[in-house]
Amino acid sequence: MSGTGQIRHTREDMPCVTVKCDCFSAADTLLGGQSFRWTERGGRLCGTAFGRYVEIEQKGSRVTVYGTNREEYDRLWRSYLDMDRDYGQIRRMVTQIEPRLQDSAKYAAGVHILAQEPWEALCSFVISQNNNIPRIRGIIARLCEHFGEPAANCLHAFDPAEGHAFPTPQALARVPEDTFRQFGCGYRSAYLADLAGRVAAGEMDFEYIKKAPIDEARRILLSLRGVGPKVAECALLYGFGRLECFPVDVWIRRALESEFTGGTALIGSPYAGVAQQYIFEYIRRHPNKFVKNK
DNA sequence: GCCCAGGGTGTTT
């Protein structure tokens, strides 16, 4: 890596766009378990989506996205970060249903629901099953580094995986099941090979799933091997814009059985998924309260 | 070295 005259962009070189958004926390949104592709470094959130590498910096309500321009911000990042939704009103709605959320929403007031690409969300949450977040991040990073296209705009990502796009279904459809195993996917390897093959073959109409009646959307995703109720719910919430979906993992289950017994009333309400994220963020900040057998 | 994880599938009661 000695300098041989190769052009290297520095942090200061990156073009950027600054926007103002009240009621938004970039860190809680990007690091809270919705996506597994963002890392915090040097006060910035660094990662790739849509095949574009960016670094996001927040100072109060000012959010700066480095590595993009206004046209691209309006086309990609604005909707990815869900900047145009009134989360204050949503918070009022869900706390009216379950007043105990007043407490947890305080910890997660700035959480937005990411509008991730459907394939990335679906594939990521198949990997997530019976797995822990650090390990999920590692598996996905290795898959991105080896099978994802380098981000077109990235000349300087700190970590090679960060500067790669999430692998396309077509790319993963060419990966043998045993290779998934070598990358640490374990018994999920068969699910991934089957999933990528089906999506690459055009069996999944993601645009239809976005608009379909919610129970039909669920039914379609549940027909995939390795996709059960929890994974389907996560994919719909984070990848298909279905904010009424309410994923229940072991942590949420414990919370519903202890501090948020009224939380089940949220299920079926239009923004249940936002409330779920409030609860998840509360758990994340009080890990000792929800450990097993407590 | 052990326990567990943003669970799902297949089988048995």
Add this chain to the structure above:
DNA sequence: AAACACCATGGG
């Protein structure tokens, strides 16, 4: 329909 074994792996 509800309970259960089994699945691979490595972070903590």
